[in-house]
Amino acid sequence: MIQRTDRDIDQELVLRAQAGDKRAFELLVVKYQRRVARLLSRLIRDQSEIEDVSQESFIKAYRALPSFRGESAFYTWLYRIAINTAKNHLATLGRRPQLASLYEDEDEEGESLDAAAQIPDYHTPETELSNRQIVSTVNAVVDELPSELRTAITLREMDGLSYEDIAAVMNCPIGTVRSRIFRAREAIANKLRPLLDVVGKDKRW
Numbered sequence: 001m002i003q004r005t006d007r008d009i010d011q012e013l014v015l016r017a018q019a020g021d022k023r024a025f026e027l028l029v030v031k032y033q034r035r036v037a038r039l040l041s042r043l044i045r046d047q048s049e050i051e052d053v054s055q056e057s058f059i060k061a062y063r064a065l066p067s068f069r070g071e072s073a074f075y076t077w078l079y080r081i082a083i084n085t086a087k088n089h090l091a092t093l094g095r096r097p098q099l100a101s102l103y104e105d106e107d108e109e110g111e112s113l114d115a116a117a118q119i120p121d122y123h124t125p126e127t128e129l130s131n132r133q134i135v136s137t138v139n140a141v142v143d144e145l146p147s148e149l150r151t152a153i154t155l156r157e158m159d160g161l162s163y164e165d166i167a168a169v170m171n172c173p174i175g176t177v178r179s180r181i182f183r184a185r186e187a188i189a190n191k192l193r194p195l196l197d198v199v200g201k202d203k204r205w
Contacts, residue, residue, distance in 0.1 A: 007073050007074070010028065010031075010073065010074040010075065011070055011074065013025070013027055013028050013074075014028070014065065014068060014070065014074055017062075017065055018065055018066060018068075025062055025065070028074065029058050032075060032078060033054065033058070035075070035159070036054050036057060036058070036078065036079070036082050037050055037051070037054050038158075038159070039079060039082055039083070039154075039155075039159060040053055040054055040057075040082060040086055042154045042158065043083070043086045043087075043090070043151075044086055044089070044090070049089070052089075053082070053085055053086050053089050054082070056085050056089075057078070057081050057082040057085045057086075060081050060085060061077075061078050061081050064081070072165075072168040073165065073168070075165075076161075076165045076168040076169050077168070079155070079161075079169040080168070080169045080170070080171060083151060083169065083170075087147075134192060137191050137192060138188055138191075138192065140191075141187055141188050141191045142154075142184070142188065145184055145187060148170070148180055149180045149181075149183055149184040149187075150184070151170060152166055152170065152177055152180035152181050152184060153180070153181055153184035153185070155169060155170075156181050163177050163178060163181075166181075
């Protein structure tokens with residue numbers, strides 16, 4: 001017996017929704033509303049705005065559903081709609097995306113930044129302070145990145161998307177995704193090196 005993948009299940013629900021089954025689309029909303037809200041929280045700080053943009057994203061997805069052909073996974077298509085909706089929302093308000101902390105409410109399916117694994121677990125006042133500085137520095141650097149780099153590194157490190165999925169979400173070649181993630185990680189690493197050197201000197205054996 002062939003086991004159906006998550007994408008197969010989504011595609012079946014999409015086909016049913018396209019045929020007029022509203023319950024099928026409701027199931028997709030229930031499945032992805034938390035993940036969409038988590039994605040939007042990387043770009044928008046205000047919770048009420050996140051809820052509004054999330055709702056608007058699903059409405060847009062429902063209206064555009066007849067044009068969905070399944071060439072990409074449903075969730076990557078949905079993520080792209082959500083990101084574009086958030087950008088339009090912020091542009092209307094004259095604001096730029098504000099990335100929430102990379103260490104808050106991490107997706108259980110996501111990854112953590114490589115830098116986090118480099119923080120030694122030495123419980124002294126000095127290293128505790130250094131660790132907080134590292135986390136703060138990472139968040140500050142990512143928050144200052146250009147929107148394209150910030151979105152790419154967030155989708156990769158926080159939501160655990162593959163390079164192929166990120167390319168679909170951001171509507172760009174995989175090579176561009178790799179370049180953006182490399183540049184984002186390089187910017188983070190450049191800022192972290194001095195702090196990591198300090199932590200290394202304060203090791204207690």
